[in-house]
Amino acid sequence: MFTSRQGREYSKFNIFDNDVGITMNTSITRRDFVKTAVMFAALPPLSSGAESENRVTGSGFMKRFGDGRDWFFEKRFGMFIHWGIYAVAGWHEQHMFRKKLTRAEYTPFMRQFNPVKFDPEKWLDIAEQAGMKYLTFTTKHVDGFCMWDTKQTDFNVTRTPYAKDVLAKLADACHRRKFPLCLYYSCADMNQKNYPSAGRSYELKTPEPGDQPDLNRYIEFVKAQVRELCTNYGEIHGFWWDANVIKHKDPSINAMIRQLQPKAVINNRGYDEGDFGTPERDWDNSVNTKPWFDKPIEACQAVGYQSWGWREDEDYYSDAHLIRSIQKVLAKGGNYLLNVGPKADGTIPEESAAILRRIGKWFSAVRDSLIDVEPAGQLTNNRDVVLTRRGNTLYVHLAREPETGSVFLSPMVDTPRRAVLLNTGEQVACDVADLPRLHNQTPDRCLRVKHLPVNERSTAGWVVKLEFDKLPITRGSGVKSEDTK
Numbered sequence: 001m002f003t004s005r006q007g008r009e010y011s012k013f014n015i016f017d018n019d020v021g022i023t024m025n026t027s028i029t030r031r032d033f034v035k036t037a038v039m040f041a042a043l044p045p046l047s048s049g050a051e052s053e054n055r056v057t058g059s060g061f062m063k064r065f066g067d068g069r070d071w072f073f074e075k076r077f078g079m080f081i082h083w084g085i086y087a088v089a090g091w092h093e094q095h096m097f098r099k100k101l102t103r104a105e106y107t108p109f110m111r112q113f114n115p116v117k118f119d120p121e122k123w124l125d126i127a128e129q130a131g132m133k134y135l136t137f138t139t140k141h142v143d144g145f146c147m148w149d150t151k152q153t154d155f156n157v158t159r160t161p162y163a164k165d166v167l168a169k170l171a172d173a174c175h176r177r178k179f180p181l182c183l184y185y186s187c188a189d190m191n192q193k194n195y196p197s198a199g200r201s202y203e204l205k206t207p208e209p210g211d212q213p214d215l216n217r218y219i220e221f222v223k224a225q226v227r228e229l230c231t232n233y234g235e236i237h238g239f240w241w242d243a244n245v246i247k248h249k250d251p252s253i254n255a256m257i258r259q260l261q262p263k264a265v266i267n268n269r270g271y272d273e274g275d276f277g278t279p280e281r282d283w284d285n286s287v288n289t290k291p292w293f294d295k296p297i298e299a300c301q302a303v304g305y306q307s308w309g310w311r312e313d314e315d316y317y318s319d320a321h322l323i324r325s326i327q328k329v330l331a332k333g334g335n336y337l338l339n340v341g342p343k344a345d346g347t348i349p350e351e352s353a354a355i356l357r358r359i360g361k362w363f364s365a366v367r368d369s370l371i372d373v374e375p376a377g378q379l380t381n382n383r384d385v386v387l388t389r390r391g392n393t394l395y396v397h398l399a400r401e402p403e404t405g406s407v408f409l410s411p412m413v414d415t416p417r418r419a420v421l422l423n424t425g426e427q428v429a430c431d432v433a434d435l436p437r438l439h440n441q442t443p444d445r446c447l448r449v450k451h452l453p454v455n456e457r458s459t460a461g462w463v464v465k466l467e468f469d470k471l472p473i474t475r476g477s478g479v480k481s482e483d484t485k
């Protein structure tokens with residue numbers, strides 16, 4: 001038992017022998033406690049005192065790369081673009097694979113690809129309206145079609161009626177705005193004659209007549225293409241591998257990217273483990289169970305439920321679903337890549353653009369609670385919320401649909417000077433309440449935000465901003481990043 005600077009009693013363990021107010025959850029085991037203490041001891045020291053001193057930019061407890069790749073921790077929210085000749089059919093980006101087409105059946109899309117309305121400035125305007133700060137573009141998807149002027153295959157955009165290098169135009173626009181550009185590249189390739197297709201995901205069932213399956217030659221082709229992409233388009237901020245279904249390993253490929261493009265962050269779906277994880281849609285439950293991320297991740301999600309590429313008859317996600325997903329990931333310190341699929345004429349479909357505008361409206365209201373903050377999940381054992389902080393300001397993210405109009409922040413017992421629902425700017429009520437549900441806990445009361453207008457409007461993306469005179473330093477409540485609800 002010890003007394004914090006606020007004069008409140010905290011129970012159990014004191015991990016560091018400084019004046020940090022650390023509380024331990026009563027349910028934690030001694031083994032977990034020791035593990036946690038070791039984990040936190042390895043962290044850089046946090047300052048206390050005035051807000052400015054307390055400010056920790058980026059993702060708080062996550063270790064940064066310490067080099068040019070650290071842009072990743074500043075930009076946080078990006079636009080994913082899936083665009084290729086599959087947009088002609090407007091069905092799915094894996095049209096060739098999912099419809100089991102031969103090359104002869106698929107390549108005619110190439111002769112119809114003429115995106116005369118393609119204007120990368122318009123794409124970037126839409127991204128900026130959404131609050132997005134970088135862009136990841138599909139240079140080659142599993143069909144093998146290349147959206148740049150590659151010398152390694154004729155199956156590329158300069159051989160379409162459009163005849164121009166799409167990537168060059170996009171890269172120029174990004175560079176003009178200093179908008180980081182990252183490149184998606186599929187390891188699987190249904191067009192390359194050397195690719196050893198064996199009927200796995202994103203492959204032909206068997207090689208086509210005349211093919212010469214040869215992994216080594218295919219990897220040489222990949223290397224030559226990666227060299228083009230990392231040499232001919234100015235500064236590239238990231239490389240986004242996908243579909244390494246062969247599970248081939250070759251760290252020399254990422255090494256080449258790093259040498260040619262030192263600011264490039266590389267994902268974990270390529271020929272080695274790369275720099276960051278890529279949880280997709282809602283399939284990776286650790287995104288839900290971790291109170292914050294301790295390793296770099298970039299969650300990816302499309303606005304459409306069915307497809308990443310343009311889909312005429314798309315089933316769009318609700319705003320509430322997307323906003324909750326974005327909020328959860330950003331609040332836990334991850335990055336978020338939200339995808340739209342431009343049409344074959346080069347425009348981003350109005351439905352998708354409208355979704356992004358609405359997300360942008362939400363994001364601009366709550367941005368301060370998500371960017372340049374540090375995780376503060378250690379302050380509470382309530383896993384229905386995600387906490388972030390900047391100095392003495394605590395942000396309570398309602399990550400799940402609340403069951404009541406109250407939020408309980410056990411074991412916190414400090415009352416904030418002011419509480420505001422950030423989304424609307426309205427002030428909300430708070431108290432430290434003696435609660436029947438806490439009768440068996442120490443302390444048996446806790447900070448409660450109450451009377452939230454849950455019946456008046458959607459709660460998606462809600463953030464309550466709590467301003468304290470002195471908020472305990474968060475590190476070391478005993479809750480580990482791995483803890484589940």
Ligand code: GLC
Binds near residue numbers: 093094242280300308
């Ligand atoms: C899914 C899709 C694939 C898409 C990828 C982006 O794996 O199947 O087509 O490119 O998501 O993460």
